[in-house]
Amino acid sequence: MTELETIRHSTAHVLATAILRIWPEAQFAAGPPVEQGFYYDVELPHRITPEDFPRIEEEMQKEIKANHKFERIEVSREEAIQLAKEGKLASLGARPEASKFKLDIVERIPEGETITLYKNGDFTDLCAGPHVSHTSRIKAFKLTHVASAYYKGDENNPQLQRIYGTAFKNKTQMDEYFAMLEEAKKRDHRKIGQEMGLFAMDPDYVGPGLPLWLPKGTVIVEELERLAKETEFAAGYVRVRTPHLAREKMYKTSGHLPYYEESMFPAMELLETDQKAAALISFLQQGTSIEDFAAENNDLIDTYRRVKDGLTGDESAMESARALLAALDPVTAKTAVEMGLVALSDQLEANERRKDVVSDRYYLKAMNCPHHHRIFAAEPRSYRDLPLRLAEYGCCYRYEQSGELFGLMRVRSLNMNDAHIYCTEEQFAEEFRAVNEMYLKYFQIFGLEKYVMRFSTHDPEKLGQKFVNEPELWKKTEDMVRRVLVDSGINFVEVPNEAAFYGPKIDVQVWSAIGREFTIATNQVDFAVPKRFGLTYRTRDNTDATPLCIHRAPLGTHERFIGFLIEHYAGNFPLWLAPEQVRVITIGTEEPLVEYAKNIHAELRRHQVRAELDIGTDNMKGKIADAEKAKVHTMLVIGNRDLEAGNVSVRLHGKGNVGAKPRDAAIAEILESIRERRG
RNA sequence: GCCGGCAUAGCUCAGCGGUAGAGCAACGGUUUUGUAAACCGUCGGUCGUCGGUUCGAUCCCGACUGCCGGCUCCA
Numbered sequence: 001m002t003e004l005e006t007i008r009h010s011t012a013h014v015l016a017t018a019i020l021r022i023w024p025e026a027q028f029a030a031g032p033p034v035e036q037g038f039y040y041d042v043e044l045p046h047r048i049t050p051e052d053f054p055r056i057e058e059e060m061q062k063e064i065k066a067n068h069k070f071e072r073i074e075v076s077r078e079e080a081i082q083l084a085k086e087g088k089l090a091s092l093g094a095r096p097e098a099s100k101f102k103l104d105i106v107e108r109i110p111e112g113e114t115i116t117l118y119k120n121g122d123f124t125d126l127c128a129g130p131h132v133s134h135t136s137r138i139k140a141f142k143l144t145h146v147a148s149a150y151y152k153g154d155e156n157n158p159q160l161q162r163i164y165g166t167a168f169k170n171k172t173q174m175d176e177y178f179a180m181l182e183e184a185k186k187r188d189h190r191k192i193g194q195e196m197g198l199f200a201m202d203p204d205y206v207g208p209g210l211p212l213w214l215p216k217g218t219v220i221v222e223e224l225e226r227l228a229k230e231t232e233f234a235a236g237y238v239r240v241r242t243p244h245l246a247r248e249k250m251y252k253t254s255g256h257l258p259y260y261e262e263s264m265f266p267a268m269e270l271l272e273t274d275q276k277a278a279a280l281i282s283f284l285q286q287g288t289s290i291e292d293f294a295a296e297n298n299d300l301i302d303t304y305r306r307v308k309d310g311l312t313g314d315e316s317a318m319e320s321a322r323a324l325l326a327a328l329d330p331v332t333a334k335t336a337v338e339m340g341l342v343a344l345s346d347q348l349e350a351n352e353r354r355k356d357v358v359s360d361r362y363y364l365k366a367m368n369c370p371h372h373h374r375i376f377a378a379e380p381r382s383y384r385d386l387p388l389r390l391a392e393y394g395c396c397y398r399y400e401q402s403g404e405l406f407g408l409m410r411v412r413s414l415n416m417n418d419a420h421i422y423c424t425e426e427q428f429a430e431e432f433r434a435v436n437e438m439y440l441k442y443f444q445i446f447g448l449e450k451y452v453m454r455f456s457t458h459d460p461e462k463l464g465q466k467f468v469n470e471p472e473l474w475k476k477t478e479d480m481v482r483r484v485l486v487d488s489g490i491n492f493v494e495v496p497n498e499a500a501f502y503g504p505k506i507d508v509q510v511w512s513a514i515g516r517e518f519t520i521a522t523n524q525v526d527f528a529v530p531k532r533f534g535l536t537y538r539t540r541d542n543t544d545a546t547p548l549c550i551h552r553a554p555l556g557t558h559e560r561f562i563g564f565l566i567e568h569y570a571g572n573f574p575l576w577l578a579p580e581q582v583r584v585i586t587i588g589t590e591e592p593l594v595e596y597a598k599n600i601h602a603e604l605r606r607h608q609v610r611a612e613l614d615i616g617t618d619n620m621k622g623k624i625a626d627a628e629k630a631k632v633h634t635m636l637v638i639g640n641r642d643l644e645a646g647n648v649s650v651r652l653h654g655k656g657n658v659g660a661k662p663r664d665a666a667i668a669e670i671l672e673s674i675r676e677r678r679g
Numbered sequence: 680g681c682c683g684g685c686a687u688a689g690c691u692c693a694g695c696g697g698u699a700g701a702g703c704a705a706c707g708g709u710u711u712u713g714u715a716a717a718c719c720g721u722c723g724g725u726c727g728u729c730g731g732u733u734c735g736a737u738c739c740c741g742a743c744u745g746c747c748g749g750c751u752c753c754a
Contacts, residue, residue: 047683147749148682155751159682162749194690203745204727263753396754401680402745404752414754507754519754556754587713617711625715639713649714657714 001130008033010131011141011167012040017123018059020092028090029101029151029160037166041149048161053143064138068121070131080106080115092122102126140174141167187513189566190407196571196631209405209412216579221558223577225393228417228555237389237419242371244395248361253532254370265399267361368394369551372420373533381537387427391419408563417555422547431550433484435523439554447679453490454507456498467501468528477525478504502528512567520564524551571631572654576677578633582611587620587639596643607671628653
């Protein structure tokens with residue numbers, strides 16, 4: 001634990017002490033330091049709100065002033081359990097209630113491990129430490145917010161109140177931290193996205209989590225696509241396009257149904273009228289005698305008898321019969337079968353739509369892989385076709401839980417920078433390496449320096465359950481991936497038990513300027529699903545083999561990636577990405593000046609530069625203020641002085657006036673910066 | 680989905696048990712300018728939705744929806 005973490009951890013103990021002074025019945029769970037500070041989870045009938053903070057902080061201040069020593073006490077398991085039962089852990093003394101969470105935690109500590117308590121003043125807590133020597137070492141702290149969290153992060157466990165706070169070595173550092181937070185708030189992609197007119201949300205008409213890309217945001221979308229298309233083309237990818245939905249069979253085959261069903265939008269059900277059911281309903285509604293009906297619909301009545309007798313019969317007729325019975329409550333259905341069909345008409349009237357049966361189900365795609373697999377299957381494949389790299393900016397739909405939606409970072413419609421590489425085992429390492437290199441190239445373009453690759457592997461104990469039962473392939477592919485990572489000297493961490501069900505994967509974690517952590521890109525190995533789809537290629541030996549598949553999305557989704565870029569650049573995009581690249585601003589409205597400005601604007605447009613023209617009657621300062629607010633990358637300010645010299649005065653957003661330049665030189669520089677995608 | 684908070688004009692926000700206000704934006708004029716805001720005027724709101732309490736609700740209560748902070752989950 002670092003010094004700062006120790007301070008924060010100790011502050012958490014002081015927080016618990018203060019809470020107990022006010023609410024002695026409080027039950028504490030865990031209270032660790034975290035990246036931005038610390039928290040303590042507490043169960044308490046009183047709802048703590050920020051209004052309670054001053055009171056709690058006052059109590060904390062008292063503990064700090066009292067300068068209690070943090071004492072480390074070693075105890076046996078039995079002693080610890082006894083103390084917990086007496087309510088003496090995370091407590092100021094004996095209490096009628098046991099310290100239930102602490103008791104649970106003690107019981108989970110492995111045999112043989114040393115159990116320690118820490119005591120500051122009256123407060124004793126089960127804790128591995130370490131701590132600062134005395135409470136007075138806490139020089140600067142503040143409670144920040146209160147949230148809710150499940151005990152041990154499991155949603156089946158009770159929810160606790162999580163009190164967040166932070167602490168620093170001194171007041172100055174804490175002030176800097178809060179100032180930084182204020183700055184960070186200004187970079188929030190939701191705020192900038194609205195100010196700049198990049199995207200809009202319309203939960204009322206379009207739906208939550210379904211962003212609308214406004215013209216300026218669409219510019220960024222399309223620039224990213226252009227970058228991806230160029231990069232992928234150079235790397236030997238081919239592009240495909242696939243529909244946004246597919247039949248149920250697709251996802252049953254891929255294995256996404258039923259396991260992934262919760263994350264998919266509900267199926268669209270196509271209905272068709274079941275002729276036999278319709279005939280029966282109409283018969284029952286007419287009140288015709290069963291004999292008359294039977295004369296005309298012998299087979300259907302027969303079906304019902306067989307249903308009643310538990311015999312099997314014609315499949316589709318059985319389905320009709322069952323559908324009809326399923327529409328009734330179990331008691332009625334039982335009576336109906338027992339008594340013949342006569343008394344059903346009233347209920348059936350209310351269930352008339354039951355004569356419609358589901359003839360097919362379609363799902364909006366939540367991923368592109370199955371479609372790409374079908375493209376692989378669409379033509380006979382030879383080993384000479386491999387590696388086959390199918391790329392698509394595919395739009396997927398995921399029914400994320402409402403509470404998980406978050407601006408552009410977590411949405412329900414996603415445009416993925418997707419591609420699937422089908423290759424042989426021999427080709428795998430090279431392909432995987434090339435994909436990783438592409439990642440690094442992108443990161444360089446975006447000036448992304450802080451990232452970690454998370455290498456997720458399987459857990460051998462969960463083969464056949466969470467992970468497909470192919471122990472050798474797991475080992476082989478994981479070794480290959482690990483080797484690629486080590487060889488390229490990439491910064492990575494290995495996390496067991498987090499792989500996809502079909503193979504190991506690498507997720508790229510990045511941190512936005514605000515400090516939010518995101519998985520921005522993914523690179524996955526799949527040695528299972530191609531087999532489920534029966535994908536094969538003809539080998540050199542004229543036998544059939546199943547290809548390996550690499551799923552990769554270096555730019556993740558447009559939604560998250562652009563959300564990230566907005567915060568990364570604070571909306572100040574490099575020229576090649578800027579929604580409005582250049583604005584030509586006139587000083588004055590004389591005819592020759594305006595003509596000159598129009599001419600420059602037209603030339604930029606001819607070269608596909610996103611240039612706008614401001615020849616309005618505002619004064620120059622006002623026009624510049626407008627352009628700066630809109631974060632226009634380059635302003636070409638033109639007055640009579642420039643007109644006479646054939647110049648333009650260049651002003652860069654956020655950097656101010658950089659002086660006059662010959663018109664041609666300024667334009668050439670702009671074009672070059674765009675072409676090279678300069679950062 | 681769960682816990683908590685919030686919902687007033689296009690945006691940022693004020694207000695209050697007696698049917699609403701500012702700044703910016705938009706629109707119409709005036710102004711003709713050398714690097715972040717020239718002036719005047721006009722328009723704009725069923726105070727998220729539904730229900731309840733009340734003589735009367737934007738305000739108090741409840742439900743719903745959405746958003747925000749977290750948890751869980753994830754590209």
